[in-house]
Amino acid sequence: MLGKGGKRKFDEHEDGLEGKVVSPTDGPSKVSYTLQRQTIFNISLMKLYNHRPLTEPSLQKTVLINNMLRRIQEELKQEGSLRPMFVAASQPADPLSDNFREAQPAFSHLASAPLLPAELVSTMPLESCLTPASLLEDDTFCTSPAVQHDGAAKPPPPALQAVKDSFSSALDEIEELCPAPTSAEAVAAEPAAGDSKAQPSESDKPEGLPEGRTAEPKLMEPLPGNFEITASTGFLTDLTLDDILFADIDTSMYDFDPCTSATGAASKMAPVSADELLKTLAPYSSQPVTPNQPFKMDLTELDHIMEVLVGS
Amino acid sequence: FLGAGGGNDIQWCFSQVKGAVDDDVAEADIISTVEFNHSGELLATGDKGGRVVIFQQEQENKTQSHSRGEYNVYSTFQSHEPEFDYLKSLEIEEKINKIRWLPQKNAAQFLLSTNDKTIKLWKISERDKRPEGYNLKEEDGRYRDPTTVTTLRVPVFRPMDLMVEASPRRIFANAHTYHINSISINSDYETYLSADDLRINLWHLEITDRSFNIVDIKPANMEELTEVITAAEFHPNSCSTFVYSSSKGTIRLCDMRASALCDRHSKLFEEPEDPSNRSFFSEIISSISDVKFSHSGRYMMTRDYLSVKIWDLNMENRPVETYQVHEYLRSKLCSLYENDCIFDKFECCWNGSDRQVGFLPPLHFSIVMTGSYNNFFRMFDRNSKRDITLEASRENNKPRTVLKPRKVCASGKRKKDEISVDSLDFNKKILHTAWHPKENIIAVATTNNLYIFQDKMN
Numbered sequence: 001m002l003g004k005g006g007k008r009k010f011d012e013h014e015d016g017l018e019g020k021v022v023s024p025t026d027g028p029s030k031v032s033y034t035l036q037r038q039t040i041f042n043i044s045l046m047k048l049y050n051h052r053p054l055t056e057p058s059l060q061k062t063v064l065i066n067n068m069l070r071r072i073q074e075e076l077k078q079e080g081s082l083r084p085m086f087v088a089a090s091q092p093a094d095p096l097s098d099n100f101r102e103a104q105p106a107f108s109h110l111a112s113a114p115l116l117p118a119e120l121v122s123t124m125p126l127e128s129c130l131t132p133a134s135l136l137e138d139d140t141f142c143t144s145p146a147v148q149h150d151g152a153a154k155p156p157p158p159a160l161q162a163v164k165d166s167f168s169s170a171l172d173e174i175e176e177l178c179p180a181p182t183s184a185e186a187v188a189a190e191p192a193a194g195d196s197k198a199q200p201s202e203s204d205k206p207e208g209l210p211e212g213r214t215a216e217p218k219l220m221e222p223l224p225g226n227f228e229i230t231a232s233t234g235f236l237t238d239l240t241l242d243d244i245l246f247a248d249i250d251t252s253m254y255d256f257d258p259c260t261s262a263t264g265a266a267s268k269m270a271p272v273s274a275d276e277l278l279k280t281l282a283p284y285s286s287q288p289v290t291p292n293q294p295f296k297m298d299l300t301e302l303d304h305i306m307e308v309l310v311g312s
Numbered sequence: 313f314l315g316a317g318g319g320n321d322i323q324w325c326f327s328q329v330k331g332a333v334d335d336d337v338a339e340a341d342i343i344s345t346v347e348f349n350h351s352g353e354l355l356a357t358g359d360k361g362g363r364v365v366i367f368q369q370e371q372e373n374k375t376q377s378h379s380r381g382e383y384n385v386y387s388t389f390q391s392h393e394p395e396f397d398y399l400k401s402l403e404i405e406e407k408i409n410k411i412r413w414l415p416q417k418n419a420a421q422f423l424l425s426t427n428d429k430t431i432k433l434w435k436i437s438e439r440d441k442r443p444e445g446y447n448l449k450e451e452d453g454r455y456r457d458p459t460t461v462t463t464l465r466v467p468v469f470r471p472m473d474l475m476v477e478a479s480p481r482r483i484f485a486n487a488h489t490y491h492i493n494s495i496s497i498n499s500d501y502e503t504y505l506s507a508d509d510l511r512i513n514l515w516h517l518e519i520t521d522r523s524f525n526i527v528d529i530k531p532a533n534m535e536e537l538t539e540v541i542t543a544a545e546f547h548p549n550s551c552s553t554f555v556y557s558s559s560k561g562t563i564r565l566c567d568m569r570a571s572a573l574c575d576r577h578s579k580l581f582e583e584p585e586d587p588s589n590r591s592f593f594s595e596i597i598s599s600i601s602d603v604k605f606s607h608s609g610r611y612m613m614t615r616d617y618l619s620v621k622i623w624d625l626n627m628e629n630r631p632v633e634t635y636q637v638h639e640y641l642r643s644k645l646c647s648l649y650e651n652d653c654i655f656d657k658f659e660c661c662w663n664g665s666d667r668q669v670g671f672l673p674p675l676h677f678s679i680v681m682t683g684s685y686n687n688f689f690r691m692f693d694r695n696s697k698r699d700i701t702l703e704a705s706r707e708n709n710k711p712r713t714v715l716k717p718r719k720v721c722a723s724g725k726r727k728k729d730e731i732s733v734d735s736l737d738f739n740k741k742i743l744h745t746a747w748h749p750k751e752n753i754i755a756v757a758t759t760n761n762l763y764i765f766q767d768k769m770n
């Protein structure tokens with residue numbers, strides 16, 4: 001086998017991914033090209049946020065991965081393919097990135113919470129998709145209460161309210177524990193290739209960014225029912241390189257599973273239970289997470305959120 | 313394996329292996345750099361634990377003409393310690409990234425060693441005599457009562473057991489925000505450069521509180537950063553010329569006489585991309601992990617993930633030679649990206665000396681060497697265009713037995729003695745190799761072992 005690492009989850013696609021690189025123009029192999037691209041995209045994101053927290057990550061590696069993401073994103077943009085990629089919230093200016101660096105430990109908690117719902121969203125059938133992750137993220141990372149994002153997917157409003165409330169309150173508690181930066185970032189990829197088909201039909205309203213997003217003028221072509229793709233300057237426009245370098249994000253709850261995501265809307269996945277979530281946490285528990293207390297607190301809150309989302 | 317004409321076939325034999333036999337590798341023992349000194353008598357290794365181990369070659373035994381002197385431990389010292397950056401809440405690794413020897417000027421040896429942030433000049437000196445017979449001190453150092461001294465004697469030096477001492481003579485710190493990847497001593501032997509991901513600094517060996525920034529590619533807005541510096545080296549003969557390579561597969565040659573800040577290159581070496589080989593990973597595998605000038609200074613060699621390229625300094629638009637190290641990995645790039653192997657930084661090296669082996673036309677002995685996976689390493693003879701794959705393994709550890717060439721089977725039926733790509737062990741990588749400056753002796757570092765091979769002498 002090639003190297004050490006997690007179990008290979010896309011064995012059935014291996015021939016498509018390895019062995020040959022197909023160009024996007026090939027007819028029938030366009031699917032495998034798209035699949036490969038999506039997989040690489042997921043892997044890239046995971047790499048950026050899954051580094052050893054103890055030492056500084058390699059800048060070269062970060063830059064190369066970042067370039068990969070940008071290239072894929074650029075391709076997607078050119079293809080006009082509308083994937084619901086959850087974009088980071090407002091773009092921090094450089095001074096903010098400095099603050100950001102100092103508030104690094106806080107960020108990790110904030111990141112861990114919302115990423116989970118994002119994952120839930122991606123794996124659950126759209127009908128029960130209560131809140132798009134970007135909406136949750138915006139709540140998370142913009143302490144300014146003015147942030148409102150109507151989101152692209154149209155969840156049932158009452159459920160949405162419920163989720164927002166409980167989630168927001170959970171996040172408020174988290175924030176009280178740790179001083180949050182004035183604007184913090186998280187990026188969660190929406191790997192559900194199939195979801196994009198369902199998305200456009202769901203929304204009638206033009207999409208605007210929440211007020212919290214200060215500087216994204218380039219993004220603002222209102223694409224009905226879809227999340228904007230970040231500007232060509234980079235997928236991680238809102239997230240400066242310093243943020244990536246120095247962010248200490250715990251992504252243990254964000255289980256990138258290219259296999260499940262790639263199957264898209266066709267998958268009728270049961271909502272992930274809290275138990276399963278906790279199980280996914282187990283392998284990562286060996287990682288030293290410095291601020292343990294808030295992390296444990298996240299679990300309780302997530303449990304709570306899970307109950308609400310599952311409606312039990 | 314045939315060298316150029318003139319009976320220069322090299323048959324490599326196992327000579328020695330240093331390091332623990334354990335399969336369980338202690339992280340601190342991972343070898344991170346290997347370098348012969350200018351005479352070849354000393355061989356230095358640096359490891360992830362911040363230690364430097366220097367081996368010394370035994371004087372040749374005249375009676376045993378079939379083998380050259382063995383390398384034995386000469387000195388071991390802790391070069392760098394782990395540090396903590398309180399501002400960023402991050403550890404600064406003590407891992408030794410590079411060692412470079414200074415040419416010997418007196419009895420002592422000097423080397424530069426660097427971790428991610430700090431460069432140190434170490435003096436390694438021998439002490440094999442000590443003064444005895446002081447009038448005012450006893451042999452153990454206690455002072456004698458002056459009133460008991462009745463006669464005087466002259467202290468003399470008497471032999472003692474050899475003691476090798478390493479002491480840090482200069483510490484060049486606080487000049488790099490990013491991680492240092494290269495150091496290179498100038499041909500003036502007074503200055504040297506240190507390169508990190510975004511900047512290159514010029515130092516004087518005597519001055520530690522100041523360095524000059526000669527290259528700075530940091531963009532005003534870090535979000536626009538798409539390229540980093542991966543390696544840098546001074547030209548072997550021209551003390552104002554240096555090159556640096558980038559993560560995008562370019563090499564820039566700069567002349568310090570042109571301006572104080574060499575942001576504008578004098579030459580830019582870049583090969584246009586082969587459209588038939590284009591993939592998601594094209595950029596990553598084009599990233600240059602090492603650059604080395606030839607001894608003459610006419611050529612330079614670069615190593616990217618899959619190949620070694622030889623460039624003529626007079627031709628910028630493409631290399632003059634390209635050697636495939638492990639082309640069979642091209643179809644595995646996605647997996648190698650997933651397990652991070654695609655970011656492995658392989659080094660490369662030239663053979664020791666460009667001795668002339670042919671006269672009409674003039675031919676110089678020229679072989680380049682680099683490492684691969686599964687503890688394989690590769691050599692390319694630039695004259696005969698032949699190449700060979702050898703393995704550094706304890707199974708081949710019979711001295712004077714010629715190493716068996718290895719072959720990797722890319723696909724299809726695997727022949728006897730071939731290894732299929734899927735059986736390769738990607739945890740066993742040879743990143744660091746070195747060639748003795750004068751003789752056909754090579755040092756090859758596996759994860760935690762140092763192998764020494766030499767050619768079979770008749």
